[in-house]
Amino acid sequence: MTVAAAAATTTPDGQALYAGNCAGCHGAQAEGGVGPGLADTKAWTAADFREAVLNGQHPSGRTLGTVMPRFAQTGLDGAPATDAQIAAIQAYVKTLK
Template sequence: MSETFSRRGLVGAAAFGAALLGVSLWAYHLGGSLAGTPVGGAELAATPAAQQTAPNGESIYVGNCASCHGAAAAGGMGPELKHTAAWSDADFAEAVLHGKAQGRELAPVMPRFESLGIDGTTPPTEAQLQALHAYLKGL
């Protein structure tokens, strides 16, 4: 039996594979960081909570969203995100945390970050969500 694959199907499969590779590399790096030794082998210096800086929306986007939504949120495997600038912070949080936007369920491939976590372990904080939303508003 001979099967043919459409160009769209092959492109989709390639994009999915690239996203999977990106997530795998990120998880590998995160695992080393959580263990106390980054991938490069240097020890992590503990930073007191009082000295931590405010969340950076761009770095949150690059680490969690860009592989699907594109470097400038113009779309890729996932849809473009520039329209989210008009959303309220509550609507934006609902989409990121629960995969629900404007009364509809987002695609299953969209991570539900409340259970997945931004850093792979904990749900994003309100400050992280606001920083991410502010970054998208600025694009």
């Protein structure tokens, strides 16, 4: 197995992804700041969380504010967002109090 193949199969680091893409607005512990706190997202399905992160759509159907990046367009860490990255971010957020 090559190093590139090994790297491609590793699980994304949700904490690092959150710190680099979300914490600036939602706070280091998801407590809120420029953006809202994320306590409510702990009850969201994976599909709801994905839709909010990628397209700025709240599960209720309302569009999130324009300050919320549409990561489907901007990507995460300079590359297109993957389902594994979004799942890792959601898993990390669920660990926060």
